[in-house]
Amino acid sequence: xxxxxxxxxxxxxxxxxxxxxxxxxxxxxxxxxxxxxxxxxxxxxxxxxxxxxxxxxxxxxxxxxxxxxxxxxxxxxxxxxxxxxxxxxxxxxxxxxxxxxxxxxxxxxxxxxxxxxxxxxxxxxxxxxxxxxxxxxxxxxxxxxxxxxxxxxxxxxxxxxxxxxxxxxxxxxxxxxxxxxxxxxxxxxxxxxxxxxxxxxxxxxxxxxxxxxxxxxxxxxxxxxxxxxxxxxxxxxxxxxxxxxxxxxxxxxxxxxxxxxxxxxxxxxxxxxxx
Amino acid sequence: xxxxxxxxxxxxxxxxxxxxxxxxxxxxxxxxxxxxxxxxxxxxxxxxxxxxxxxxxxxxxxxxxxxxxxxxxxxxxxxxxxxxxxxxxxxxxxxxxxxxxxxxxxxxxxxxxxxxxxxxxxxxxxxxxxxxxxxxxxxxxxxxxxxxxxxxxxxxxxxxxxxxxxxxxxxxxxxxxxxxxxxxxxxxxxxxxxxxxxxxxxxxxxxxxxxxxxxxxxxxxxxxxxxxxxxxxxxxxxxxxxxxxxxxxxxxxxxxxxxxxxxxxxxxxxxxxxx
Numbered sequence: 319x320x321x322x323x324x325x326x327x328x329x330x331x332x333x334x335x336x337x338x339x340x341x342x343x344x345x346x347x348x349x350x351x352x353x354x355x356x357x358x359x360x361x362x363x364x365x366x367x368x369x370x371x372x373x374x375x376x377x378x379x380x381x382x383x384x385x386x387x388x389x390x391x392x393x394x395x396x397x398x399x400x401x402x403x404x405x406x407x408x409x410x411x412x413x414x415x416x417x418x419x420x421x422x423x424x425x426x427x428x429x430x431x432x433x434x435x436x437x438x439x440x441x442x443x444x445x446x447x448x449x450x451x452x453x454x455x456x457x458x459x460x461x462x463x464x465x466x467x468x469x470x471x472x473x474x475x476x477x478x479x480x481x482x483x484x485x486x487x488x489x490x491x492x493x494x495x496x497x498x499x500x501x502x503x504x505x506x507x508x509x510x511x512x513x514x515x516x517x518x519x520x521x522x523x524x525x526x527x528x529x530x531x532x533x534x535x536x537x538x539x540x541x542x543x544x545x546x547x548x549x550x551x552x553x554x555x556x557x558x559x560x561x562x563x564x565x566x567x568x569x570x571x572x573x574x575x576x577x578x579x580x581x582x583x584x585x586x587x588x589x590x591x592x593x
Numbered sequence: 594x595x596x597x598x599x600x601x602x603x604x605x606x607x608x609x610x611x612x613x614x615x616x617x618x619x620x621x622x623x624x625x626x627x628x629x630x631x632x633x634x635x636x637x638x639x640x641x642x643x644x645x646x647x648x649x650x651x652x653x654x655x656x657x658x659x660x661x662x663x664x665x666x667x668x669x670x671x672x673x674x675x676x677x678x679x680x681x682x683x684x685x686x687x688x689x690x691x692x693x694x695x696x697x698x699x700x701x702x703x704x705x706x707x708x709x710x711x712x713x714x715x716x717x718x719x720x721x722x723x724x725x726x727x728x729x730x731x732x733x734x735x736x737x738x739x740x741x742x743x744x745x746x747x748x749x750x751x752x753x754x755x756x757x758x759x760x761x762x763x764x765x766x767x768x769x770x771x772x773x774x775x776x777x778x779x780x781x782x783x784x785x786x787x788x789x790x791x792x793x794x795x796x797x798x799x800x801x802x803x804x805x806x807x808x809x810x811x812x813x814x815x816x817x818x819x820x821x822x823x824x825x826x827x828x829x830x831x832x833x834x835x836x837x838x839x840x841x842x843x844x845x846x847x848x849x850x851x852x853x854x855x856x857x858x859x860x861x862x863x864x865x866x867x868x
Contacts, residue, residue, distance in 0.1 A: 578782040
């Protein structure tokens, strides 16, 4: 698969140059089969991660309204054992959150070793909506890119594997999805006039996202641009990226588990002998 | 299904009178099919709960070592959308937790409206292990039953639907599972001599659990005794109890969603008119 992942700073990327559609020739049924296979491997990797307790996994999901953040959680994170998984949605900050720096609330939600955490929106909103809507002075949000890189480096040093996904949809696809939401009784509660009004800022958000990619893509905390106009392709790209990122850790995790298992065996043998 | 749920105080119940095996004539393959059907209904109910934001669901899982708490989470909670689900495992209290009352750490993990929370062990350990091992004076743990009932009543008044499950296995089944764990490289890290030593306290735990059922079973926070020697039957009983408990809320949740949807429609129509 030709997946666009940015793993260094200042790489020039224009979102308009990247198609939100699946590449020509990608087959939906085949993609769904692949997703199932990847899901099983993901579940297995999580089991090793959980036992080995050497690393944690942080998945950041960003995207415009209706880009499919919830759907990705359902269809990709749905493969994981919920025991070792937390999902945190970051909405409009509460008064208490506003009395802290912008990283405070996300730091509390980072995964402990052995666990997955998914951020449904994240600290990136503080250089996206805060910038586009002018919620904070420019002098403030401009400082945040460096803080974000430092923060993510701290997590990496602790053993956290970071994956950041931008779910990329088109303006037309968003319109269709908003209209569909209005008509769907189960989803109508999600929508407001504000969602429609936000569309006037489409280009401002594009620009803000492009700066995010340029300034916060690093080797250990890369951004992946996910063509997300088709849900089945979006799920496949996220699952594929996740498995490809975690697979190289398999041997180390397995090795640690074996080691701990041997120690436990000795411990139990000694205990039985001493009884 | 003949499920043993205790929904009032002081009901006499002896664990030894309840078989941990599936009832005669229960078919494993049929049970697995039923579980799938229940899982779909559970997922659907969660979707309504999430949108309606009228209630929360708290599931307490208790049981002896190897009773299958983790497996229940994987196989039953695995049907849920992880977005609206938190799983909290309560182990040996940390120094910070010990500086608070025993309900402090569990209170923080209770679900907000729209969400499911699962407690893997819970505040009940404070009248189980604390009592059996004499970790706190009798005068202290004896007070806790009343505090637990009051606490659960508080949650109920806030709209939290509480289900408490005791996963019931036999002494022989536990021995088999502990031996299997030792041999399974992926699971050996879970075991310690303490797990074997704890078996000497089997009857003390039985007695402590019987007092828990007698003193903390209420209409709104009932205990269900789950025959758990067979994993497939255990999963079915938990899923069935969960769905039966939540199903009566369906109309209210759907009604609320419809109402909110109508309001949104009006709001959007007014906004379009005003543009």
